[in-house]
Each structure stands twice: as C-alpha cells, then as structure tokens.
Amino acid sequence: MARLPKRPKLPDVRALPGAGVVGKGAGALGKAASRLPHPPTIPLPGPLARASAGARTRARRAGVKILTTGSGIPVVRPVAELGMRLMFDNLSGRWEAIREDPQYREGFRECLSYLPHGFRPRRVLDAACGTGQATSVLIERWPGVRVFGTDISPKMVQAATELVPEAAFQVASVHKLPFADGEFDLVTALDGVIDLAEMLRVLHRKGRLLIVYSREGTTPVSRDLDELATEAFAIGAFADAHTETRSHALVVRHRR
C-alpha cells in the first residue's frame, strides 16, 4: 500500500510565545508586551476587523484566550493588563476625588439588596477593588466578615490598604485570582474588569457573584448586562440583571 506523505507537524499554538495568555507565564510576547507603553486604541478598518474576527475564532478553537479592547482590537492578556495597570496607577492619587460623589458607594450599597434575603457571607472578595470603595461598604454591611480585595494596579492596592485597613488587599489580575476554587461566598466587582469564568471558579457553589455598574456608565470597563448574562449562562451559571436602583447589577450563581 502506498504510504501517504507525512503531514508536516504544525506547532501547537498553545506553546507559541505569547500563548501564556492562557495561564502559565506570558512567554516572549508577554515580555515584549510588558515593555509597550499602552495597548493600541485605534478602531480596525473593515477588512482588518474581519481578519481579526477570524483570528479570534481560530484562537478560541485552539484554546488561546484573547481579550478585546473597547475599540474592538483583540489584544493578548498581558498587553491589556499592562495598559490597565499603567492607567490606574496613574489615576490612583486622584481616584478618591474622582469618585467622591456618594452615588458610587451608595449605588453599590443599594445593589446588596439584590442578594437573597438573609444572605450572610463568611468570606468576601472585592475584585478590581481600586481604592476599596466597595470593599468598605462590604465591611460596614457585614462587620467581622473576612473581606479581601484584589486589583491589577499596585498603587490602587496601596491606597486601598491605607483607606480600608480592615480588609486584606493584594495585587492580582481578575483573570488569575490567587485563591482556591470555591473559597468565597460572595465575589463583587464595582465598575470592575470582569472575568466570569475565573470569578465563578473562586465562588462557592452556593455563593453569589455581584457585578455592579454605576448607572452613569462613566468608566471604560462597563459591560452590557445582557451580554454578561448570556456569557454566564454559556459557562454554566444563572444571572439576573437588576436595573431598578441608581446603579445596575448582575447577580450570578452557579447552576448547580
């Protein structure tokens, strides 16, 4: 029988430099990315946008995680994170002044009423906590409960540590939370960057993930609640959107 020509061995895309966007180590691309000043923000013209959509589909099939900037440009995770870190390190000194309007804290406080009646968590994580505005509300609401905060910006974390000494803060990406599976009864994010799968990973199977956006939608990280709810359902969770209060919220829970 004639032997078929040997198929050339294609490189596993997950082993390529930069494929660390999936998880372990950022690789050469990640290192190069960490030297870039900021992720690009120029909208792609039609043909390039279509090409980038094709690349995204191929990457998704290969298991490579690609994030998208507000302008629709796909970026690898280290680039997106670096841009956010630089931007929010820069804003950290002014953040409390920028958010001095009580609508942010109050809006978040009101959204706690969307949690089930009598809900009392034992461990809470405020992801993308910034200077700890939502974190302080959580401590006030459930005194004595262990509250943690994480943020990509070291300067935001430093400010939060000073402003809310009752909580334990650390620098960490929402895409790779330094906690074990199911560790928290409540995970929150106020105007935060969201990674549903990762947030649900650290959420106890009976816990709740509370995503809150200030109604003004003034931050570049705001996401559409319906879109997030659809994404939650696709990865095995239920999500209820609430828009009756001044801030909007999505309450997410595991399906089982």
Ligand SMILES: C[S@@+](CC[C@H](N)C(=O)[O-])C[C@H]1O[C@@H](n2cnc3c(N)ncnc32)[C@H](O)[C@@H]1O
């Ligand atoms: C609009 S601010 C909100 C901060 C805070 N929750 C508040 O309400 O004041 C968004 C925060 O998300 C953080 N952030 C951005 N990308 C992140 C990521 N990948 N992982 C964790 N935090 C991130 C920023 O550093 C910033 O502090």
